[in-house]
Amino acid sequence: MELLEKRIQRDGIVEDADVLKVDGFLNHQIDTALIDQLGAEFARLFGDAGATKVVTIEASGIAIAYATALHLGVPLVFAKKAKTRNVAGGVFATRVLSFTHGSSYDVVVSRRFLTPADTVLIVDDFLANGNALAGLLDIAQQAGAAVAGIGIAVEKGFQEGGARIRARGYRVESLAIVQSMDPATGAIEFAPNA
Amino acid sequence: MELLEKRIQRDGIVEDADVLKVDGFLNHQIDTALIDQLGAEFARLFGDAGATKVVTIEASGIAIAYATALHLGVPLVFAKKAKTRNVAGGVFATRVLSFTHGSSYDVVVSRRFLTPADTVLIVDDFLANGNALAGLLDIAQQAGAAVAGIGIAVEKGFQEGGARIRARGYRVESLAIVQSMDPATGAIEFAPNA
Numbered sequence: 001m002e003l004l005e006k007r008i009q010r011d012g013i014v015e016d017a018d019v020l021k022v023d024g025f026l027n028h029q030i031d032t033a034l035i036d037q038l039g040a041e042f043a044r045l046f047g048d049a050g051a052t053k054v055v056t057i058e059a060s061g062i063a064i065a066y067a068t069a070l071h072l073g074v075p076l077v078f079a080k081k082a083k084t085r086n087v088a089g090g091v092f093a094t095r096v097l098s099f100t101h102g103s104s105y106d107v108v109v110s111r112r113f114l115t116p117a118d119t120v121l122i123v124d125d126f127l128a129n130g131n132a133l134a135g136l137l138d139i140a141q142q143a144g145a146a147v148a149g150i151g152i153a154v155e156k157g158f159q160e161g162g163a164r165i166r167a168r169g170y171r172v173e174s175l176a177i178v179q180s181m182d183p184a185t186g187a188i189e190f191a192p193n194a
Numbered sequence: 195m196e197l198l199e200k201r202i203q204r205d206g207i208v209e210d211a212d213v214l215k216v217d218g219f220l221n222h223q224i225d226t227a228l229i230d231q232l233g234a235e236f237a238r239l240f241g242d243a244g245a246t247k248v249v250t251i252e253a254s255g256i257a258i259a260y261a262t263a264l265h266l267g268v269p270l271v272f273a274k275k276a277k278t279r280n281v282a283g284g285v286f287a288t289r290v291l292s293f294t295h296g297s298s299y300d301v302v303v304s305r306r307f308l309t310p311a312d313t314v315l316i317v318d319d320f321l322a323n324g325n326a327l328a329g330l331l332d333i334a335q336q337a338g339a340a341v342a343g344i345g346i347a348v349e350k351g352f353q354e355g356g357a358r359i360r361a362r363g364y365r366v367e368s369l370a371i372v373q374s375m376d377p378a379t380g381a382i383e384f385a386p387n388a
């Protein structure tokens with residue numbers, strides 16, 4: 001999506017060969033008009049996929065997932081990061097390994113909000129190693145819900161998450177796929193067709 | 195706001211005299227059409243207050259704060275809960291005491307996103323004891339930003355937060371103020387004029 005690629009080129013900060021900061025418009029300060037357009041694009045891409053709910057994980061995916069759900073006219077469910085290993089009953093729970101923080105955390109969704117009658121569209125701001133996404137897919141599977149697809153704002157194409165999830169047969173639509181970054185020059189290369 | 199009060203009456207769950215669950219439409223599963231209307235109402239109420247940014251705290255306030263910011267045509271900044279006491283430089287940080295979890299946590303906002311040129315509208319889903327709100331006000335003060343006001347979806351009128359913040363001179367607009375709840379009958383009474 002050219003709009004997003006241009007914005008990343010303009011305002012993204014290449015901190016090193018692996019770390020791209022987009023916190024000026026995507027996940028700390030949020031350009032609401034931009035996010036609304038990204039949500040509209042996901043709604044267009046997945047408009048015929050029969051999603052009954054959009055699902056994301058707190059916190060940075062909430063705005064873009066909300067925008068998508070609003071455009072699709074369906075509810076948003078966001079998975080919560082649980083504080084403890086012993087999660088109370090009434091929830092679907094899964095463990096997510098965080099490379100960023102070098103730790104793992106539990107993620108939960110109330111059983112009241114996902115059922116076998118649901119078809120979920122999973123939306124998140126970033127896809128790198130794909131661990132958070134795998135956790136959401138696990139929760140959808142526990143609920144018996146179908147998966148309409150996965151919408152990602154920024155995919156790091158040089159990490160394995162996208163290939164791993166696509167190899168499992170899921171439709172993944174990433175609005176921008178970063179192919180490489182040069183911390184010396186700040187240059188960012190995108191994969192074609194994103 | 196009658197729309198919100200009716201929805202709370204219909205779908206809110208009174209767990210005990212202090213605990214109201216609205217996770218079916220407000221802060222776990224999110225009714226996106228409802229949240230859009232709440233955001234539009236905050237934008238109407240504070241439309242002349244000169245807000246340059248909407249500020250909230252992750253995670254459950256993000257959707258309603260995003261909706262408000264979108265309607266106002268300004269960016270959203272959400273404060274992040276920090277993992278450690280030693281927060282890296284470049285941020286405004288404050289400590290928030292959580293009664294819910296019996297602990298405290300640090301909240302941070304990058305210094306790049308709040309300046310003395312900003313006038314912030316603070317938006318959150320709940321106001322009870324007011325500690326999270328006091329933290330956001332502290333961050334605004336550290337940044338030298340003006341405060342246009344505070345928009346709250348559901349205020350617990352029987353806890354001290356609202357009175358404490360109003361006594362400091364801030365304009366607080368709560369779309370529904372719960373006056374009392376009866377866990378035996380599930381009855382919920384609202385304060386007038388909300």
